[in-house]
Amino acid sequence: MRFPPRPVSGPFRSPLRGPWLTSVFGSVLLVGLPVLFVTGLLSYAAYNPDLSHINDQTPGKGLLGFYLFSWPTHPYWLYRLTQGMHVTLGIVLIPILLAKLWSVVPKLFTLPPVRSLGHALERLSLLLLVGGGLFEFTTGVLNVQLDYLFPGSFYTLHFYGAWVFTGAVAAHVALRMPQAVRALRSREFRAELRTSTARTRPEPADGGGLVAAHPAEPTMSRRGALGMAGLGSLVLFVLTAGQSIGGPLRRTALLAPHGRDSGSGPNGFPINKTALKAHVRPQDIGEDWRLTVRGNGRTVRLTLGQLQALARHTAALPIACVEGWSTENQHWQGVRLRDLAALVGHHTDPPGVFVESVQLAGSFRAVALRANQVRDPRSLLATNVNGAPLSPDHGYPARIIVPDAPGVMSTKWVRQLTFGATDFEERA
């Protein structure tokens, strides 16, 4: 059974609503959402979740981990770029998403609510599309601001939610693409940008339920509506992007959580987990601190002095966080991970390493690094940064720094390195 949709009446009388405007907003999202999806999937791969369950925040992923690969260490700025794009673009797309939803809101109230079996299924799919989309954007926005209101682990919610949303987006694009192309061709974009408010007319009635039956007088041109959404994106970009791009732009990132001055001096760059938060006590990292290096059945214990007496190297690497912010390159100084592997007999082709922190609880107190990460000459157990010892909040006495790895994998307050392991000893 099929009933024709009725024209829109009621409170939705804007003369701007119509398939053309909706398709313009849709086109922007059609470019932006795949970038968000791909950079998001890359972020998951960057944790090397297939190496160890310790790295995997979504162990029940099943087929959704089909694409995983060894995360590279070249180019060293890759994660900084992809994750900065993911978070910044996500925030910048919010006004476009809201504008797109505004443009189709009368459809929510179309009568009859269900015209046919096909229509019912499509509306179910639209619930996943709108609910899933708002869920993804909301959880992302909350997480980058450290507001953990959502029910459960962010990784689980945002990763599986992304697949639900993407599945619904794919169907929506496949079903609506012909209509969108027709709508975009129906009006010339540049001519539309030259049309003033006074000359703005409603789009012709389309039977699709977007054009108002009794449109009000225009109070804004389509150019104005597009400009307003675009201006929203621009303002959010200016207020956010600096926390990832850095340089002078960091100062314009006025509302971004990590766009701030973290003090001057060698340790003056952002922190995502203070020693206080990680429950690292002064005695854990005091004079009694020892680094234990294990592997090949051997164990070597080093004091901080002995560690610093080993061959020292410098690497200029950023900290790039899953929350999207990153630092400029910092000059880390310390001992190469592959030299530490050699201490326990791995002289050539060292294996991966299992890193443990003195931190006793909380996520990412341990991490498994892959062989390619250990072998990179820029991968260090750093004791100094920018010419000074690490501050307690940056991981004193020693922390990991690996090119291209997400910030949380650069374990701070390291106490043990086990080469060839991917899990805690008691579990292995």
Add this chain to the structure above:
Amino acid sequence: MKRLFVRVYGEPPRHLVILLLSFAVCGYALVRLLRTEWLSVLEWVVGAAILHDVVLVPLYGGADWLLHKGVQAGKPLSRSRLAVVNHLRVPAFLSLLTLLVYWPSISRNAGTNYRRATGLSPDVFWPRWLLITVVLFAASAALFALRAHRTRRRPGG
């Protein structure tokens, strides 16, 4: 056969194929999404859609309507009054948009987490937002004055 399908289903067969493929992907992920705290997650997904459609949209739609009524003050909407509306509407939209996106920081909802994670004070965001709002309205007012001045200098323009 195809005609019968369309009569029963209401849409061509490819419609059903696309939706079933999509539901397969969504369902596979949804099962995993709902494995823990399924009721809360469902509340969030459905709640987000409802909150947007029946709270947020009427709220900003209503505010916009009130703005119009306020500026019109019972008279028909002339071009100059419309300009007033739009020069208030745009900065208000931008200010509320930044408030919406950065609500957790501005409201200090995440204040304790923020301080413990970064070692920085969470109190800087709300004055910054206020400042941004003031700047936006001031810029819009300046633009309005400039435009009004130009229109006056160009008779009939």
